[in-house]
Amino acid sequence: MNVLGQLGFVVASLVLAGVLLFLNFWRTLLFLFPGTVRIEPEAPADQMDLPEALAPLEGQLQALGFTPLGSHEEKPLLQKATRSYDWAHPGERVFATLYLGRDDLPRLYLLTPLASGGFVVTAGYRRPALDLPGYRSGSLEGASPERLFRAHVRRLDGLDRAEPGAFTWEGRVQAGRSWYQGLGRKEIRRQNLQGLLWTAIALAIVAGAFLGRRAG
Incomplete structure (x- = not known):
């Protein structure tokens, strides 16, 4: 992948991760x-x-x-x-x-x-x-x-x-x-488990984007 392609992939990954974090990070805090x-x-x-x-x-x-x-x-x-x-x-x-x-x-x-x-x-x-x-x-x-x-x-x-x-x-x-x-904590955590998982996915996307660019 050329430099522009790599940069585009990183930017797209960060945008997706940002959207996921915006929608779910507060649920992660509520879970924790x-x-x-x-x-x-x-x-x-x-x-x-x-x-x-x-x-x-x-x-x-x-x-x-x-x-x-x-x-x-x-x-x-x-x-x-x-x-x-x-x-x-x-x-x-x-x-x-x-x-x-x-x-x-x-x-x-x-x-x-x-x-x-x-x-x-x-x-x-x-x-x-x-x-x-x-x-x-x-x-x-x-x-x-x-x-x-x-x-x-x-x-x-x-x-x-x-x-x-x-x-x-x-x-x-x-x-x-x-x-x-x-x-009520058990019920709250059950309701917001999905938010925790999406936050973890978002952080994994960020890590993957930067590690992939560094490896390239």
Whole structure:
């Protein structure tokens, strides 16, 4: 291969590697350091700026007996914060959280902290299924809030839920922090393993491009 050909190969390799790193490096950081996700309260219930796309789900949650708590933001390293909108059902001791996904589609999941420090999570979109001591996570893709709520409550049978006083805005923020720093780590790493692999491929492309040019 002539010099221009070698240079073109190196440039193309670096561009491809750069794109892969841009898309996946933050997922690698999340895989390695899930506890670094920053969770902060954003606005109380009477000041929540709910996106129009989430309004129908809000109405269905209120019909089920959920009351608004407020909003919070979750910010991984190198990414913009995602704003989430929280409700609680004190009777059943369930948090409900709405947010817009990266595809701008509405997302809803239900979360119950357990007295043991564990969690039960049920999502209305695709999510890894896990059943570990003190931790259950699963999904019913496309389910209505009512169906999701019934399924979540059934999954709580036999489990000791956190006290009703924990189902406040402050309690929801603390539950999120505890999830990222504790039992949620396994699920986060499963979700972001592909990002770690693509980052490794990108670094291998960079190394191969420079080593190949040096050998040439």
